[in-house]
Amino acid sequence: MLRLLVLFLFIFNYTFSNDIEYLEITKPNSSNKKQILEKKHLSIDDLKKIAPSDEGNLDMDDSKIYQDIRVTDLLLSTTNMPKSVFKNQIFSLNLIADIQQDINLDLNLSMEKSPNLKWLNQKVEWQKNGGIFKTKLWFESNSTNIGNLKLNVLALRNGEVFQKASISPRLPKVKSVEDRLNYANIVADDLEIISYKTSKFDDKSNIMTIFLKTKNSNIASFYIENDEILKQGVSSIKGIYPDQSAYYFVVFKNDKTSLNFSYFNAKTKQFSDFSLDVKLEIDDLSTQTEINPLNDPFLIQKKFLIYFLAGILIFIFILSRNSTPLIFAILLIAYQIYSQNSYSTGVIKANTKVKILPIEKSTIFYISKNDENVKIFDENLDYYKIMVENGKVGWIEKSSLKIENN
Known part of the structure; x- marks a missing residue:
């Protein structure tokens, strides 16, 4: 009996001492925690050591914590390229970029300069379907010797280059057009x-x-x-x-x-x-109506029609006491007021040159002597179409004008 008691106490003491040793090994102490927090990247095991046991289950798949990003190639291809075009004829091609995974990123497209090929729509819009990006590009050839086309695509993720690729599609044959007067x-x-x-x-x-x-x-x-x-x-x-x-x-x-x-x-x-x-x-x-947007030959008729309809709606409101006709009348009048002021205003500097055309070598027909208030109707590349105080309409360089309101 005594021997059995001694054996039981020995087994209990051995088991208890192992549990104490295990707890001392696994419990997070301040020195281990400090070393872990000083690491640049933390693993799941590191998180287990510093997080309390009741803060949630960290034994989960990494794909649920991080977006799955694989090292893949950027594949480029083109479709719908015509076999031949005429000089000065525009043509298009479809550019396809396959990043081989469905993640979010931005594509930056550029073309190496070619003296005989003009890229017309440089502000491209990509259509995304999974990991496939598509866009249509428009070009114009100004010579029968069109040269080569090289397109470069950068895939940017968080501002950093993630993938890059280039493609040089075979261009169409350019046929000449007879040179003739006019x-x-x-x-x-x-x-x-x-x-x-x-x-x-x-x-x-x-x-x-x-x-x-x-x-x-x-x-x-x-x-x-x-x-x-x-x-x-x-x-x-x-x-x-x-x-x-x-x-x-x-x-x-x-x-x-x-x-x-x-x-x-x-x-x-x-x-x-x-x-x-x-x-x-x-x-x-x-x-000229085409140049002066304020000179509309149908302006009087439009005003009469709008105010006539507004008057009828107000008359219906008075008879029926229904607010709906009154609301429509107010909307018509508001539209008329807005349409009369659908332009911006600004101030041009003294000695601003007003040109007849929005081109560098256009004839100058007016030069402002002082700062002058103007109306702004349109823009074309580096020029604004404006009306000066004397009613003349022309084009000025954008750097000569300060926009005040729209």
């Missing part, structure tokens, strides 16, 4: 003249303003090859590729009786000719 350097599926008007520019020249619409073309390239033209340019371009509209301004001597030009139709593969008679109208540049 060619407008436009290849399009269609070009339509909506309206045009001719006015006196100065004592020796006139200016014609043409409102154009094109299909499948870069309307900014519109330039008539004719030495008799003194000044020309394109402004107020609207729309996105491939269909656009714009105003074309051309200055020529006042003895010219017609303006002739042609464009190359990509569908018929033939030139289409235009001849516009010069019919001088007795007004100046600022009274």
Whole structure:
């Protein structure tokens, strides 16, 4: 009996001492905790040592804590590249970037400069589907020797380069277009003249303003090859590729009786000719509807119609005592007031040069003597379209103006 008691006490003492030793080993002490917190990166085991046992279960898969990011290649490809185009004809391709995993990042696209190839839509919008990014790029060739195209894509994550790749797709063959007098350097599926008007520019020249619409073309390239033209340019371009509209301004001597030009139709593969008679109208540049946004020939009719409808709605409100007609009347009047002031205002500096066209070599027709209040209607690259205090409308460099309100 005594032997059994001694054996029991020995077994109990051995088991208890092992438990004490295990607890001393596993309990987090301040020195271990300090060493762990000084580490740059903490592992799950480190977190177990410093976190209390009732702070949640840390025995979870790492993918639930961190986004799964794998080291992969950025794969680039292109589709829908045409086999051939004409000189000055725009064309597109679809660029596909496959990052091979579905994570969030930003793509930065750039093109190595090519003197004979113009990248038209440099502000690209990517469409993301999983790990696949797609976008459409538009180009224009200004030579039959188009050279090479190299596209570079950087995949940025948290501002750091995560992946990068380049691609040099095979470009289409560029076919020449016959050089001829009055060619407008436009290849399009269609070009339509909506309206045009001719006015006196100065004592020796006139200016014609043409409102154009094109299909499948870069309307900014519109330039008539004719030495008799003194000044020309394109402004107020609207729309996105491939269909656009714009105003074309051309200055020529006042003895010219017609303006002739042609464009190359990509569908018929033939030139289409235009001849516009010069019919001088007795007004100046600022009274042209196309140039002066405040000069709307239907302005009086629009005002009458809006106020007439508002009056009817107010009359219905008085008879029915229903507030709905009154609300619509107030909205109509508010719209009329807003539409009359749909422009910005600003101040131009003294000695600001106001040009007839938004181009560097355009004729200067007005120079401000002092700081002057102006109305701002439009912008084109580095220029603003403004109206000065005397009612003249023209273009100034953006650096010459301070916008006050919209």
